[in-house]
Amino acid sequence: VTDGAEPDDEDAWVAGAVARFGPHPFLVGPGDDCAALRLEGADALVVTTDVVVDGVHFVLRECGPEAAGRKALLVNLSDLAAAGAVPLGFEVGVVLPRGTPREAFDRLVDGMASAATRWSCPCAGGDVNVADAPLTIAVTAFGRPGPMGVVTRAGARAGDVLSVTGPLGGSLAGRHLDFVPRVREALALARRGVPHAMMDLSDGLSRDLPRLARRSGVGAEVAGDLVPVHADAARAPPPGRTPLEHALHDGEDFELLVAHAPLADATRRALEAEGVVLHEVGRVTEAARGIRLVVGGAAEPLAPRGFDHVAGRGRGRQP
Numbered sequence: 484v485t486d487g488a489e490p491d492d493e494d495a496w497v498a499g500a501v502a503r504f505g506p507h508p509f510l511v512g513p514g515d516d517c518a519a520l521r522l523e524g525a526d527a528l529v530v531t532t533d534v535v536v537d538g539v540h541f542v543l544r545e546c547g548p549e550a551a552g553r554k555a556l557l558v559n560l561s562d563l564a565a566a567g568a569v570p571l572g573f574e575v576g577v578v579l580p581r582g583t584p585r586e587a588f589d590r591l592v593d594g595m596a597s598a599a600t601r602w603s604c605p606c607a608g609g610d611v612n613v614a615d616a617p618l619t620i621a622v623t624a625f626g627r628p629g630p631m632g633v634v635t636r637a638g639a640r641a642g643d644v645l646s647v648t649g650p651l652g653g654s655l656a657g658r659h660l661d662f663v664p665r666v667r668e669a670l671a672l673a674r675r676g677v678p679h680a681m682m683d684l685s686d687g688l689s690r691d692l693p694r695l696a697r698r699s700g701v702g703a704e705v706a707g708d709l710v711p712v713h714a715d716a717a718r719a720p721p722p723g724r725t726p727l728e729h730a731l732h733d734g735e736d737f738e739l740l741v742a743h744a745p746l747a748d749a750t751r752r753a754l755e756a757e758g759v760v761l762h763e764v765g766r767v768t769e770a771a772r773g774i775r776l777v778v779g780g781a782a783e784p785l786a787p788r789g790f791d792h793v794a795g796r797g798r799g800r801q802p
C-alpha cells in the first residue's frame with residue numbers, strides 16, 4: 484500500500500462482501516477456513532448446489548451484476564423449497580472475469596445479500612477468483628428439514644393430483660432473473676402434510692415432470708386446458724410457441740410441482756388464507772401410461788422440449 488491509499492486486494496474485496504452480508508448466526512462464520520452451522524433439533528442437513536454462468540443463465544451486459552448475484556442465490560433457495568426445507572445459510576464461489584472493477588463485484592454481492600436477507604439465508608463463507616472466463620457463481624445452500632422432513636421427487640402415486648404454485652411460461656421476458664423462490668409456500672404445504680412428492684420447475688414442465696415421474700415410478704397426464712399460462716408467455720422468446728407451449732416447455736419458472744391427494748376444501752381454504760394457491764395441471768397415472776398431454780379430449784405423448792444443459796438445446800441463451 485502506498486500513498487496512504489486503501490488496499491484494493493482480494494482481502495479488501497472479500498472484507499467488503501462480508502460486511503455487506505452483515506452479522507451471521509453461525510457458530511463459525513465467514514473469515515475462517517471452514518464455517519460451522521448449528522443444527523439443533525435437526526437430524527439431517529439438506530444441501531443443494533447450483534452454478535450460474537454468464538451467457539447461459541443470465542447475460543451480464545444486459546442484466547448487470549446485482550441480478551446475477553441475486554439469481555445465483557434464488558435458484559438454490561428454490562431447490563431448498565422443493566425439499567420442503569427451511570434455509571439455514573449458504574456458501575458461494577465466484578469466478579470474476581479478469582478486469583472486473585471492484586464496483587461491479589460489490590453490486591453482485593449487493594444483489595445476493597438483499598436476497599439473503601429477504602429469505603433469511605445468511606452467507607457462511609465463500610471464495611473469489613479471477614480468470615479469463617465468463618462470470619460464474621456457484622452457490623451451495625444448506626437447510627434444515629421442514630415440517631414433513633425432507634420432501635423428495637419420489638412418493639407420487641397413481642391417482643394423485645399434480646399441481647403447480649403459479650402460472651408457467653415466458654420467464655425469459657425477465658422473470659427468470661427475479662422470482663420468488665417458493666420457500667414460504669413449500670412450508671405451508673408441508674405443515675399440512677400435502678406433498679407426496681415435490682420439485683421445483685427449472686427446466687420446463689415437459690422436462691421436469693418426467694424426472695419426478697421416474698423417481699416415483701409413475702406416469703402422468705397433463706391437462707392442457709388446466710395449465711395456468713403466465714401473461715409473460717405472450718411476449719417471451721422463443722418465437723413461434725403458443726402460450727400453452729411456453730407454459731409446457733419454457734424453463735426457469737421456479738414454481739413448485741406438487742403431487743398430492745385431492746385437497747379437502749378446508750385445506751384449500753386454509754392455504755389460500757396464507758396466499759398459497761395450487762393450480763391443478765394434471766394427474767398421476769400408472770407408469771405404463773407414460774407422460775401424456777391431453778388437450779380437448781385428445782391425448783398425445785408429452786415430449787420434453789425444456790432446456791437440456793448438456794445437449795445445449797432448448798431455451799438457453801448464448802451471448
Ligand SMILES: [Mg+2]
Binds near residue numbers: 683
Ligand atoms: Mg431443482
